[in-house]
Amino acid sequence: ETGVTQSPTHLIKTRGQQVTLRCSSQSGHNTVSWYQQALGQGPQFIFQYYREEENGRGNFPPRFSGLQFPNYSSELNVNALELDDSALYLCASSSKQGVEETQYFGPGTRLLVL
Amino acid sequence: AQSVTQPDIHITVSEGASLELRCNYSYGATPYLFWYVQSPGQGLQLLLKYFSGDTLVQGIKGFEAEFKRSQSSFNLRKPSVHWSDAAEYFCAVGAAGYSTLTFGKGTMLLVSP
Numbered sequence: 001e002t003g004v005t006q007s008p009t010h011l012i013k014t015r016g017q018q019v020t021l022r023c024s025s026q027s028g029h030n031t032v033s034w035y036q037q038a039l040g041q042g043p044q045f046i047f048q049y050y051r052e053e054e055n056g057r058g059n060f061p062p063r064f065s066g067l068q069f070p071n072y073s074s075e076l077n078v079n080a081l082e083l084d085d086s087a088l089y090l091c092a093s094s095s096k097q098g099v100e101e102t103q104y105f106g107p108g109t110r111l112l113v114l
Numbered sequence: 115a116q117s118v119t120q121p122d123i124h125i126t127v128s129e130g131a132s133l134e135l136r137c138n139y140s141y142g143a144t145p146y147l148f149w150y151v152q153s154p155g156q157g158l159q160l161l162l163k164y165f166s167g168d169t170l171v172q173g174i175k176g177f178e179a180e181f182k183r184s185q186s187s188f189n190l191r192k193p194s195v196h197w198s199d200a201a202e203y204f205c206a207v208g209a210a211g212y213s214t215l216t217f218g219k220g221t222m223l224l225v226s227p
Contacts, residue, residue, distance in 0.1 A: 004157075006157075041219060041220075042118075042217030042218050042219045043217050044217070045213075045214040048214070050213075055213050056212070056213030058214060090158065099210035100210075101146075102160065102163055103215060104160060106157050107156055110155075
């Protein structure tokens with residue numbers, strides 16, 4: 001059974017650019033959640049995708065958007081990058097089969113915006 | 115709104131000594147509670163979880179946690195710490211029917227020889 005994988009591991013962008021981060025969910029999981037972890041902070045919820053639809057969103061602006069594909073993998077897109085977008089972006093997969101949902105995290109993508 | 119407080123930013127424990135990391139949550143309904151561990155530059159690894167039932171839950175690596183509803187707490191414990199336990203520990207709260215996990219700011223555990 002493969003775990004959650006993310007790509008790339010590291011990324012450097014300049015302010016104003018756009019970035020796409022990718023996540024492959026754990027085998028058997030149908031739900032992907034994205035979190036932003038700034039330095040020295042706990043992860044903050046960006047949004048969740050379930051069956052290719054957005055299923056909840058945190059306090060992030062619309063320039064943060066996402067997709068989920070039929071194989072349950074997911075992308076996080078960030079437009080018009082700002083310096084404060086520098087962070088570790090974590091993807092978590094889970095299975096919505098019943099109410100007891102456990103999220104399993106990938107290794108993250110570290111984004112640096114210059 | 116949900117919130118999680120981890121009062122200790124850093125804790126230093128001698129190798130072989132016992133450990134308790136504190137977590138307090140605020141949530142109106144029955145919470146789902148989690149502890150995750152993060153090594154430097156890594157993602158989060160699930161240590162243990164509580165949904166319902168027995169309030170003392172066992173996790174991986176010899177960790178356990180106890181849910182105390184009256185104190186809104188879910189403290190993490192380990193009887194004997196190993197140097198490899200040095201990492202950052204995050205407590206998180208979720209709930210049935212909600213997609214988000216709300217995390218605390220984390221507690222950095224340092225293990226001294």
